[in-house]
Amino acid sequence: MQRELVERARQGDHDAFASLAGAAINRLDGAARLILRDPEQAKDAVQNALVRAWRDLPTLRDPERFDAWLHRLLVHACLDEVKRLRRHRMNVELTELDVEPVADHASSAADRDELERGFRRLEADQRALIVLHHYLDLPLPEVAFALRVPLGTAKSRLHRAVQIMRAGLEADARPGIEVTEGRLT
């Protein structure tokens, strides 16, 4: 079904593209909000990604790769947003997301706060890795494709990003660490 829609959209059928966009926008918006931590920036990134998807869809060689390709466009739209703001020397702060309370059966509120702090420690490209793999559930080859890096690089970067999160969480949880003469005791 999706393949047929992609084929039609590649031929200029805007209704087919509207169906594809409608089916994708929730997860694109969610992913962009996680990567950028700002709903307005996320909106801009999703808009840029979808407009570009429509414009460049005829150049997509393999319709089966539409989702992976769209995720790649989104990630790069997000990273472009980060660069754009840096270029304009705006002070980008990681803001609290305006998130509706969501039932969380697996984690306590405290754990969620710790995760939030750990997640905030990551750079946007590191958050993109985590989001692609752990939120959009993309296999690592697809993550590598989306980020335009070799598979091995994607693996090592993901490992590093999770390490940073874990290190932050463990540091938060570790009481009474003192620093004496430059050494942890």
Added chain:
Amino acid sequence: MTVNDRQLFEFLDGQAGSRAPDYLDDILTQTRRTRQRPAWSSIERWLPVDISATRAGLARPVPWRAITAFVVVGILIAALIAISVASRQRLPAPYGLARNGQLLVSGDGDIFSVDPATGKRTAVVSGSTFDFGPVFSRDGTKFLFLRGAPAPCGKADCGLILAIANADGSGVRELTTGLPSLDWADWSPDGSSIAFLTDAPTGPGHAVEIIRLDGSPTRIIDVGQPVADVSWRPPTGEELVFRTDWQADTTAERGVFAVRADGSGLRRIPTPAISSEGDYRGVSLSPDGQLLTYQDTGAKHFRLHIVDLRTGADRLLPQPAGTAQLGAAFSPDGQDVVYLRWATDDQFRIVVAPVDGSSTGIELGPKAPFGDDGPSINNYGWSPDGTAVLANYDFERVARLLPIDGSKPTDLLKGELALATYQRLALP
């Protein structure tokens, strides 16, 4: 606290929220006003056309016009025979080393002859049409190129026209109408036909279409599954070699195949069992037709294989730790390959390395990033004499000549779809 995958997903899912975005209509209003790019405008679509095996020159010897009237008829006939034989001999063999002839480069919709020593360029095909991607025939007497079909045509993508011209740009002839799915193109060894990819008559993806220059009907070779990377098998061109494009149809049998030009004799070329999704991409053959290269994804990175088609032996080319290697093409003498190396800095570079695997080769020219649709270095291939590599650096929109002795590269032409081809001339 330690974090496992499930906790991480639940955290991310909670953070992302479940509200439906309310700006879809705004986006669709914008897309409705946005014109789509034609399919052929993506440089990735023109990945390694065999530049080295395309082109040659028709340089006729000086005729014996000054022969005096005193020469006897027998001697004159003998001389004419000698001239005739010499003329034929000046056409290069379709594969192997040759002399460098004319260098054609496309840019911004025109095709130019470029002198790499002086940078002087002369328009060969120009005008209101958008022409690009010249590829010389193996005997160098003519070149094919691609032409954007006139728009509007009642379709979103009017496609491309396959056209040919004589080596000097005269005699332009359109061989097809606008074909939205036209892709790849390879000259037959004798220059009488061109094989290219077109829409499969049944199912998704591409089939091979062969067009003869004498105007006889085209032939579509549909092997029942999508195909890619088609080329004539050297040295005779009795068979076409291709891989199945399983990404266009996940039910396709994955492998490298050969088939005769009349569509008969389909056979599988023995290669090791696949292990991952990237296997069998980048199929290319050595000038003697005995070696085949392809890439797989290995455990982590793209790797290049060399298969000896006489024995079936398959080996890997060495590669530095952490790098990926892809898209190899054999040198005219078959001793080296040129390919792309994707290094740990996420940049691509051109590499020339020995086929025997005795070293990891030398890197040529500047680095290039990942482009919009893939590597931003494309359409690379050898000069006929094997001393240089031609490549398109799409992120800079430049066609570049890279001597393999490591000397300074030459920028040939800057422009959209800057693609180069070298004419082959017979060796002295």
